[in-house]
């Protein structure tokens with residue numbers, strides 16, 4: 069197989085190997101994804117994004133997402149913003165023009181602004197437990213209680229942004245060790261497909277500090293769908309305004325959700341890091 073050409077990008081530190089599957093058709097097996105994502109043996113990334121011709125819509129391209137552990141995901145907010153910037157780079161004269169991108173969950177409006185910010189319409193949040201998916205809770209609740217062995221009872225909000233999220237409000241997000249609790253939530257039987265776990269601290273009505281322990285990738289510097297999930301859960305609880313700055317370890321995202329039943333808008337920067345070629349054969353794959 070010829071060497072695989074890729075772009076390395078990130079959205080506030082959530083980093084991606086982007087592969088144009090139209091020109092580099094590559095069988096992205098879980099093993100290959102794990103190797104690409106490996107920060108010593110591969111390129112290193114949180115997610116791999118495959119870009120394809122759109123099939124079901126007038127979108128400019130479609131994309132698919134693989135986590136660093138080789139599992140597939142239904143959505144990746146920062147990855148979607150990077151796809152928009154990647155497409156825009158081929159048409160620099162059209163900055164500011166609306167484009168549409170096809171994710172595994174639907175079609176998203178995206179716009180790259182002149183100031184380098186990329187906005188994506190993330191879709192309507194889904195709070196119904198079985199659609200998250202979350203089992204063992206029949207009715208939709210603002211807050212769910214969960215007793216996990218070895219931890220004090222937690223209360224969390226749950227939502228799908230095209231991928232599953234649990235959001236726990238905490239008092240001191242910077243000072244806490246999130247991994248043990250996040251892993252216990254991820255492996256709990258209520259989450260048959262595991263879950264991305266966000267820990268959110270409300271700073272003011274307009275500002276939230278957030279850390280996310282992602283499914284398939286561990287704690288990342290930023291999670292776009294996690295920022296949307298935290299914002300909409302806190303908005304539902306009346307804790308923050310309808311437009312909020314979510315501060316993540318890698319940078320800030322602006323999240324707007326005009327009202328229930330509408331799509332969530334996410335805005336933030338993206339960056340190209342380098343272009344490269346990867347040799348799977350040289351590594352026995």
Ligand SMILES: N[C@@H](CCC[C@H](N)C(=O)O)C(=O)O
Pocket residue numbers: 082114115133135140141142143144145146147231232264282283284285288290291292293294
């Ligand atoms: N980093 C992403 C989310 C990637 C997928 C997630 N880990 C999952 O398995 O659902 C984002 O920016 O949204």
